[in-house]
Amino acid sequence: MQLKFDWLIVLENLRRGIMVTDVTLEGPAGPRIIYVNRAWLKMTGYDRGELAGKTPRILQGKHTDRAVVSGLRQKLLNREQFHGQTWNYRKNGEPFLMNWYCYAIYGDRPKPIYYVAEQEDVTEIESLRMKQRLMINPHDADAQAFFAVLKDWKPRKQVG
Numbered sequence: 702m703q704l705k706f707d708w709l710i711v712l713e714n715l716r717r718g719i720m721v722t723d724v725t726l727e728g729p730a731g732p733r734i735i736y737v738n739r740a741w742l743k744m745t746g747y748d749r750g751e752l753a754g755k756t757p758r759i760l761q762g763k764h765t766d767r768a769v770v771s772g773l774r775q776k777l778l779n780r781e782q783f784h785g786q787t788w789n790y791r792k793n794g795e796p797f798l799m800n801w802y803c804y805a806i807y808g809d810r811p812k813p814i815y816y817v818a819e820q821e822d823v824t825e826i827e828s829l830r831m832k833q834r835l836m837i838n839p840h841d842a843d844a845q846a847f848f849a850v851l852k853d854w855k856p857r858k859q860v861g
């Protein structure tokens with residue numbers, strides 16, 4: 702057994718996005734982001750420095766499903782684990798389908814000390830699935846709605 706274990710290097714190099722927040726679920730300021738790993742920064746386009754005092758709501762936008770995110774809140778309050786998918790947005794406004802697990806981390810006491818999320822962008826795999834659905838039924842409403850969200854986005858022009 703190795704004595705010195707560098708857990709930060711491991712977190713920083715995981716393939717999935719990892720986000721850790723405090724446990725304040727009440728009010729617009731919480732939960733506050735404490736840590737995100739490199740895969741998370743790459744997925745969202747944010748820099749570490751701009752996340753101070755921010756909440757995961759920075760990822761939400763027009764097509765984010767309120768029922769999914771309220772469901773997360775309820776699960777955490779009930780001390781259950783959450784798994785769900787909804788549209789989130791990168792820093793540049795590009796929508797992507799976020800798939801994530803979220804749960805509490807407990808220390809020695811019965812109260813949670815952190816909330817943790819394992820997050821991944823599943824837009825590509827979902828696009829393939831939705832394309833197949835359209836081949837079977839070109840009028841598939843869910844598949845049409847999926848591609849409408851992606852088409853809705855136009856990259857902003859870079860200045861300079």
Ligand SMILES: Cc1cc2nc3c(=O)[nH]c(=O)nc-3n(C[C@H](O)[C@H](O)[C@H](O)COP(=O)(O)O)c2cc1C
Nearest residue numbers: 722732757758760761770771774799803816817818
């Ligand atoms: C650890 C953690 C990770 C979260 N990650 C996301 C996320 O990736 N996308 C998202 O839309 N909401 C995410 N949320 C949910 C929002 O932070 C917020 O809790 C949710 O919108 C419910 O609160 P509200 O009803 O006050 O908005 C996360 C919450 C926690 C605690």
